[in-house]
Amino acid sequence: MNLASAWRRMAFVILIASATIVRAQQPLSVRQIAPGNFAHRGHDDVATPANGGDIANVGFVVGTRCVAVIDTGGTLAEGRALRAAIRAVTPLPVCYVINTHMHPDHIFGNAAFRDDHPQFVGSAKLAQAEAARADNYLRALNRELGAAAAGSEIVAPTRTIDGIGTLDLGGRKLTLRTWKTAHTNNDLTVYDEKSGTLWTGDLLFAGCMPVVDGSVVGWLDDIARIRQMNPRHVVPGHGPLDPPWPQTLDAEQRYLADLARDVRAAIKKGETIQRAVDSIGLDERRKWLLYDVYHRRNVTAAYAELEWEQ
Numbered sequence: 001m002n003l004a005s006a007w008r009r010m011a012f013v014i015l016i017a018s019a020t021i022v023r024a025q026q027p028l029s030v031r032q033i034a035p036g037n038f039a040h041r042g043h044d045d046v047a048t049p050a051n052g053g054d055i056a057n058v059g060f061v062v063g064t065r066c067v068a069v070i071d072t073g074g075t076l077a078e079g080r081a082l083r084a085a086i087r088a089v090t091p092l093p094v095c096y097v098i099n100t101h102m103h104p105d106h107i108f109g110n111a112a113f114r115d116d117h118p119q120f121v122g123s124a125k126l127a128q129a130e131a132a133r134a135d136n137y138l139r140a141l142n143r144e145l146g147a148a149a150a151g152s153e154i155v156a157p158t159r160t161i162d163g164i165g166t167l168d169l170g171g172r173k174l175t176l177r178t179w180k181t182a183h184t185n186n187d188l189t190v191y192d193e194k195s196g197t198l199w200t201g202d203l204l205f206a207g208c209m210p211v212v213d214g215s216v217v218g219w220l221d222d223i224a225r226i227r228q229m230n231p232r233h234v235v236p237g238h239g240p241l242d243p244p245w246p247q248t249l250d251a252e253q254r255y256l257a258d259l260a261r262d263v264r265a266a267i268k269k270g271e272t273i274q275r276a277v278d279s280i281g282l283d284e285r286r287k288w289l290l291y292d293v294y295h296r297r298n299v300t301a302a303y304a305e306l307e308w309e310q
């Protein structure tokens, strides 16, 4: 072999080796916030190519028999990275993939777990809500993320919860609970009895503006009940992991209660929806991340909901 062909051969070997490295899955960063409960902190942002749609808090709970995943992230790629994070912690099988609600940042990683043959678990109202928005969600995901969205798809629940349900991971029971329409009409929480850890999905936003895609009245009712659960640890859908309790819930409750109060007053005065949007909650801007993206939409949603009360 002459020198030139030896170099070519070496370059080829390096190329193959680096391709293998690129293919190796980088695990998603997770933190054990309570024994057996591992959570990943998403970016406080809307989905962008830079964050790859990794904007929700997701994670998993480990029992002696198997693992339950709680939300899978905004893309197939994020779901795969979450799966790699699980494999770095335990060789136990993934027996449940739980979705806390229909929103894209919580469900589009589901397909990464298909080969594990888990039960996909969600509210009894989840499948229909996903189906109604599937086309829009996929179109938006591809527009927002481009190549990073590749392979992402909706995987509907195979086991549904209406009210309260229990999953046994071996030495660890998870209590799943559905709620009155609030953030969405298919919100579901997961409570790990053993560690007192409550995974709220988007029924709790910490520092990031709560988004009303269901009912502000229902959400306030749910908050009163969630408060009574008095968890030792909390994983909110967005914002810092294990934030101060109940202060984080207090802040969300105050925002939603003020929103309902001010929108009711505007309707009573005969103000238009546009006038309400332009005048309500302007001082919330300094209190919440993503105010500019979601607050006006919240006023619009609350107005549409509350005008039927009169």
Ligand SMILES: [Zn+2]
Pocket: 101, 103, 183, 202, 237
């Ligand atoms: Zn959500």
